[in-house]
Amino acid sequence: SQTIHQWPATLVQPVGSPLSLECTVEGTSNPNLYWYRQAAGRGLQLLFYSVGIGQISSEVPQNLSASRPQDRQFILSSKKLLLSDSGFYLCAWSVIVGGEQYFGPGTRLTVT
Amino acid sequence: QQQVKQSPQSLIVQKGGISIINCAYENTAFDYFPWYQQFPGKGPALLIAIRPDVSEKKEGRFTISFNKSAKQFSLHIMDSQPGDSATYFCAAISGAGSYQLTFGKGTKLSVIP
Numbered sequence: 001s002q003t004i005h006q007w008p009a010t011l012v013q014p015v016g017s018p019l020s021l022e023c024t025v026e027g028t029s030n031p032n033l034y035w036y037r038q039a040a041g042r043g044l045q046l047l048f049y050s051v052g053i054g055q056i057s058s059e060v061p062q063n064l065s066a067s068r069p070q071d072r073q074f075i076l077s078s079k080k081l082l083l084s085d086s087g088f089y090l091c092a093w094s095v096i097v098g099g100e101q102y103f104g105p106g107t108r109l110t111v112t
Numbered sequence: 113q114q115q116v117k118q119s120p121q122s123l124i125v126q127k128g129g130i131s132i133i134n135c136a137y138e139n140t141a142f143d144y145f146p147w148y149q150q151f152p153g154k155g156p157a158l159l160i161a162i163r164p165d166v167s168e169k170k171e172g173r174f175t176i177s178f179n180k181s182a183k184q185f186s187l188h189i190m191d192s193q194p195g196d197s198a199t200y201f202c203a204a205i206s207g208a209g210s211y212q213l214t215f216g217k218g219t220k221l222s223v224i225p
Binding site (some may be wrong): 040049059092098100103 | 142144147148153154155156157158161201205206207210211212213215216217218
C-alpha cells in the first residue's frame with residue numbers, strides 16, 4: 001500500500017531563516033505530487049505541483065520554491081522566511097490527473 | 113467560477129443524529145467531487161467521492177447526494193458519533209488536465225453525547 005511521509009512534523013523558525021520541508025511517497029511510481037498550505041481555520045491553497053522529476057509548476061507567486069530531485073521526493077524551500085509563511089504545510093500525491101489526492105500528515109511551521 | 117461554497121461553517125449534532133453539510137459550485141467543468149475529513153493537527157483524509165454521472169453514493173454511514181442541475185452536492189453522516197467530530201472539506205476538480213483541487217472553506221462538526 002502507498003504511504004506518504006512528511007518531516008519535520010513541527011518547525012519553529014525565525015524570520016529571514018531558510019526552510020526545507022521534505023515529502024516522500026512509498027508504494028507507487030511516478031506520482032503527481034503537490035504542496036498545499038492551510039492557514040488557521042481556512043481551506044487549502046495549492047502552492048506547487050509536479051508531474052515528474054524536475055518538473056515543477058507554481059500556482060501562487062511567493063518566496064517559496066519546490067523541487068523534485070527524485071521520483072517520490074518533493075521538497076519545499078525558502079531562502080528567507082516571512083511571518084506570513086506560518087501555516088500548516090501539506091504534501092499530497094495522486095496517480096492520475098483529476099483524480100483522488102492523498103495527503104500526508106503535514107508540517108506545522110511557525111515563523112517568529 | 114472556481115469557487116466551491118460550503119455551509120455551514122460549524123455544526124453541532126447530537127449523537128445518533130444526522131449531520132448534513134452542503135456545497136455549491138459554479139464551474140460546470142468540475143467532474144469529480146471528493147470529501148475530506150480532517151482531525152486537528154492531521155492531514156485531510158479522503159472520505160468519499162462522487163462523479164456527476166450518479167446522484168448518490170453511500171459508504172457505510174457516509175452518503176454523498178449530488179444534484180447536477182442545481183450544481184450542489186452534500187455530505188450526510190448518519191448515526192453521527194463523537195468520533196466523527198472533525199472538520200470536513202468538500203472539493204471539486206475538473207479532470208480535463210487540471211491538477212488543482214478547489215476546496216470549500218470547511219465545516220467544523222461537533223457531535224455531542
